[in-house]
Amino acid sequence: MTSAWFGLNTALSALRAAQTQLDVSAHNTANANTPGYSRQRVELIAGEPYSYPAFNRSGLPGQIGTGVTVAQIQRVRDAFLDGQLREQLGLQGQWQTRSDELAKVETILPEPASSGLGSALSTFWNAWQDVATDPSSTAARTALLEQAATLAQRFGSAAGQLKSLIGGQDYQVGQQVASVNDLAARIASLNAQIQRVAVTGDQPNDLADQRDQLLAQLSTILPVDVQPQADGTVNVLVGGTDLVSGLRARAVTTAPDAVGHAVPTWSSGGAVELGDGRLAQYVALRDTVLPGYLAQLNTLAKGIADAVNGLHQSGVDESGAAGLAFFTYATGDEAASLAVNAAVAADPTKVAAATAANQPGDGGQAGAIADLRSALLFGSGTQSATDFYAGLVGRVGSDTRQAADMATNQGLVVDHLQQLQQSTSGVSLDEEAADMIRFQHAYQAAARVITAMDEMLDQLVNRTGLVGR
Amino acid sequence: MRITEGMLHDRALRDLSTNLDALSRSQEQVSTTRRLNRPSDDPAAVRSVVNLKDGLAEIEQYLRNADAASRGLSAADTALGSAGDDMQRVRELALQAANGTLTASDRATIADEVEQLTAHLAQLAGTKVGDAYIFSGFRTDRAPYTIPASGSAAVGGYQGDGGAILGRIAPNVTMPTNITGDVAFGPAFAALQQLDTELRAGTAPSAATMTGLDAGLAALVAGRATVGARANRLEVTQSGLQDSEVATKKLISDLQDADMTEVISELSQRQTTYQAALQVNGRILQQSLIDVLR
Numbered sequence: 001m002t003s004a005w006f007g008l009n010t011a012l013s014a015l016r017a018a019q020t021q022l023d024v025s026a027h028n029t030a031n032a033n034t035p036g037y038s039r040q041r042v043e044l045i046a047g048e049p050y051s052y053p054a055f056n057r058s059g060l061p062g063q064i065g066t067g068v069t070v071a072q073i074q075r076v077r078d079a080f081l082d083g084q085l086r087e088q089l090g091l092q093g094q095w096q097t098r099s100d101e102l103a104k105v106e107t108i109l110p111e112p113a114s115s116g117l118g119s120a121l122s123t124f125w126n127a128w129q130d131v132a133t134d135p136s137s138t139a140a141r142t143a144l145l146e147q148a149a150t151l152a153q154r155f156g157s158a159a160g161q162l163k164s165l166i167g168g169q170d171y172q173v174g175q176q177v178a179s180v181n182d183l184a185a186r187i188a189s190l191n192a193q194i195q196r197v198a199v200t201g202d203q204p205n206d207l208a209d210q211r212d213q214l215l216a217q218l219s220t221i222l223p224v225d226v227q228p229q230a231d232g233t234v235n236v237l238v239g240g241t242d243l244v245s246g247l248r249a250r251a252v253t254t255a256p257d258a259v260g261h262a263v264p265t266w267s268s269g270g271a272v273e274l275g276d277g278r279l280a281q282y283v284a285l286r287d288t289v290l291p292g293y294l295a296q297l298n299t300l301a302k303g304i305a306d307a308v309n310g311l312h313q314s315g316v317d318e319s320g321a322a323g324l325a326f327f328t329y330a331t332g333d334e335a336a337s338l339a340v341n342a343a344v345a346a347d348p349t350k351v352a353a354a355t356a357a358n359q360p361g362d363g364g365q366a367g368a369i370a371d372l373r374s375a376l377l378f379g380s381g382t383q384s385a386t387d388f389y390a391g392l393v394g395r396v397g398s399d400t401r402q403a404a405d406m407a408t409n410q411g412l413v414v415d416h417l418q419q420l421q422q423s424t425s426g427v428s429l430d431e432e433a434a435d436m437i438r439f440q441h442a443y444q445a446a447a448r449v450i451t452a453m454d455e456m457l458d459q460l461v462n463r464t465g466l467v468g469r
Numbered sequence: 470m471r472i473t474e475g476m477l478h479d480r481a482l483r484d485l486s487t488n489l490d491a492l493s494r495s496q497e498q499v500s501t502t503r504r505l506n507r508p509s510d511d512p513a514a515v516r517s518v519v520n521l522k523d524g525l526a527e528i529e530q531y532l533r534n535a536d537a538a539s540r541g542l543s544a545a546d547t548a549l550g551s552a553g554d555d556m557q558r559v560r561e562l563a564l565q566a567a568n569g570t571l572t573a574s575d576r577a578t579i580a581d582e583v584e585q586l587t588a589h590l591a592q593l594a595g596t597k598v599g600d601a602y603i604f605s606g607f608r609t610d611r612a613p614y615t616i617p618a619s620g621s622a623a624v625g626g627y628q629g630d631g632g633a634i635l636g637r638i639a640p641n642v643t644m645p646t647n648i649t650g651d652v653a654f655g656p657a658f659a660a661l662q663q664l665d666t667e668l669r670a671g672t673a674p675s676a677a678t679m680t681g682l683d684a685g686l687a688a689l690v691a692g693r694a695t696v697g698a699r700a701n702r703l704e705v706t707q708s709g710l711q712d713s714e715v716a717t718k719k720l721i722s723d724l725q726d727a728d729m730t731e732v733i734s735e736l737s738q739r740q741t742t743y744q745a746a747l748q749v750n751g752r753i754l755q756q757s758l759i760d761v762l763r
Contacts, residue, residue: 032474032475033475102509103509106507106508106509107507109508110507111507111508111515111518111519112503112505112515112518112519112725113506116519118519118523119522119526121523122522122523122526122527123526125526125527125530126526126527126529126530126533129530129533129637130533132637133533133534133537133538133636133637134537134599134601136599136600136601136609136610137599137600354607358607358608359608359630359632360601360607360608360609360610361601361605361606361607361608361609361610361632361634361647362607362632362634363634364635367635367637367643370637371641373523373527374640374641386519386520386523387520389519390516390517390519390520391516393508393512393515393516393519394508394512394513394515394516395512396508396509397507397508397509397510397511397512397515397516398509398513400507400508400509401509404509415479415483418479419476419479419480422473422475422476422479423470423471423472423473423476424471426473426474426475426476427473427474427475428471428472428473428474429473429474429757429758429759430474430757430758431473433757433758433759433762434758
């Protein structure tokens with residue numbers, strides 16, 4: 001037989017359990033909008049029944065329950081989904097970065113607007129025709145020099161902007177490396193806190209949420225391999241090297257390459273394997289994509305300058321002297337350094353429009369230069385200057401388009417996974433409200449049990465054995 | 470699937486942002502009237518437009534070149550026309566001077582007029598368009614003949630050269646836009662000087678002189694015919710260029726310009742969609758069980 005006070009303890013455990021559940025519900029509600037928060041659930045189990053089978057058992061008809069126990073408070077989270085999401089976040093980071101950066105290149109080549117290099121090129125060839133038509137006109141020669149200066153300036157500004165964009169990518173590489181170090185240090189420190197909690201057997205739910213959030217951030221920069229350990233910590237591997245191992249984070253530094261650009265390197269030596277992600281994309285844009293565009297601009301500038309110079313130097317200027325080089329440039333940096341030869345720019349009579357001396361009406365050489373418009377100077381004799389330029393514009397356009405499309409698609413994949421994650425781990429206020437009522441009722445019912453017990457004991461203690469008094 | 474408020478909220482935000490993005494693209498097309506605003510809008514079309522725009526600029530330049538050539542040819546035509554009239558008058562005077570009853574002083578009077586006509590002819594040979602002498606070949610800085618001093622019909626030797634000025638009137642097509650003074654005016658001046666010498670000597674024009682005058686007139690007429698033929702060719706070319714200009718502009722417009730009817734109806738459709746999305750989301754996001762519980 002159990003004691004008369006036995007039921008009070010059972011009801012008390014119910015009161016405590018309901019209160020804990022209500023507390024957790026309050027915590028869920030409070031964190032409904034916290035990024036990365038996973039809803040938590042109280043795991044209840046029935047109390048250990050009384051009594052155990054033994055030789056001197058109590059003689060009860062069977063086991064009697066002793067109430068409810070709060071086993072643990074757990075977060076609802078799908079670790080597989082986390083892994084999938086991390087993978088897709090890396091790809092999204094990569095395409096989004098590429099799309100954002102290439103959109104900047106498009107503003108450098110503002111076609112088909114008339115402020116682009118293409119229209120400057122057309123105007124330049126036309127100006128040569130005007131000189132060919134009326135070679136003795138100073139106005140036509142001056143206009144030609146102005147158009148040539150405009151063309152050189154458009155080349156220079158496009159190349160300058162591309163270069164500064166390349167510098168921007170290099171800066172971003174440094175920034176991303178700093179973020180990696182920061183995130184790795186915070187993950188290691190969370191590992192330490194989690195380990196301390198896990199040792200006591202408790203669930204470090206909120207700390208784990210924070211760590212998952214940091215891992216997600218990290219995976220947009222670098223592809224990471226997350227390996228959970230028995231002690232609750234996670235090891236984070238990048239390309240097989242441990243970035244975070246238990247409580248330690250390995251630092252990533254940068255080493256300058258041949259042109260002084262930062263290369264992400266382990267502090268312990270060796271280049272970091274970048275895989276897919278924002279960091280890899282900044283490096284690719286800086287080292288391959290943007291320099292590729294710049295090289296094409298240089299080819300175009302050099303091709304035009306060389307062809308014009310060749311013909312100009314075999315022509316004759318107004319004074320009867322052989323033509324000078326029309327354009328000047330620095331080899332290897334043609335587009336940025338392209339300029340009209342200062343001697344010609346200062347003196348319109350130095351434009352070598354004629355084929356021979358003493359022929360002021362002869363614009364034959366200017367005409368020959370104007371005809372370079374359709375000369376196949378590029379692509380091994382298959383493309384004119386405009387074809388080549390249009391090809392560059394088309395390539396930038398299709399690269400940008402592809403990156404934007406991929407970023408959109410990848411965004412949808414990530415959104416879908418995040419929705420799935422939300423579906424599992426997100427806080428539903430409706431659910432919490434309904435639970436609140438459930439827990440409140442459970443609390444009320446337990447309290448009512450105590451009241452019933454109280455009345456029962458009152459009956460026994462205060463009103464029993466008073467017969468005839 | 471378990472749905473939470475956060476999911477509804479995220480989805481609403483994402484859908485609204487997709488709608489707004491589409492709306493902003495429509496709006497851009499309406500306000501710029503262009504379908505292509507950056508290379509990525511349609512890389513292949515932008516590539517074609519870059520090429521076509523250069524083609525258009527080239528055609529427009531050929532039209533300008535043709536205008537300039539046409540100005541030169543029309544000035545040459547006028548000059549050669551009045552030079553022909555002058556030579557007709559000279560022939561009449563020569564025939565008059567051949568009359569045996571005329572005295573030396575009569576012939577001197579005729580010589581005066583011949584000299585004046587020669588001077589006028591020399592002026593016509595020195596016709597300029599802008600700063601350039603059009604009958605001097607490449608030596609556009611020099612008059613082809615000097616104007617004779619009074620009492621003389623000597624215009625001196627031809628000062629120009631044989632340079633043919635080529636106008637660029639179509640891709641890879643050039644056309645000479647000048648005729649040189651020695652060809653058009655040379656024979657006339659030679660005959661005129663001969664006539665003047667004979668008249669000043671008081672003699673009747675010789676048969677050789679009469680033949681020379683005819684040859685001089687024929688050279689002027691032939692020159693004018695050449696100019697006329699070139700002007701015709703130029704006109705044909707110009708109308709061809711104008712046709713290509715219109716065709717190229719249409720091609721560019723087809724690729725680059727937005728179909729306004731379509732874009733505006735798309736814009737209003739997207740506006741409606743956006744408003745509907747706003748209203749629906751506004752209503753759904755407001756509701757929760759909390760509202761119903763007491």
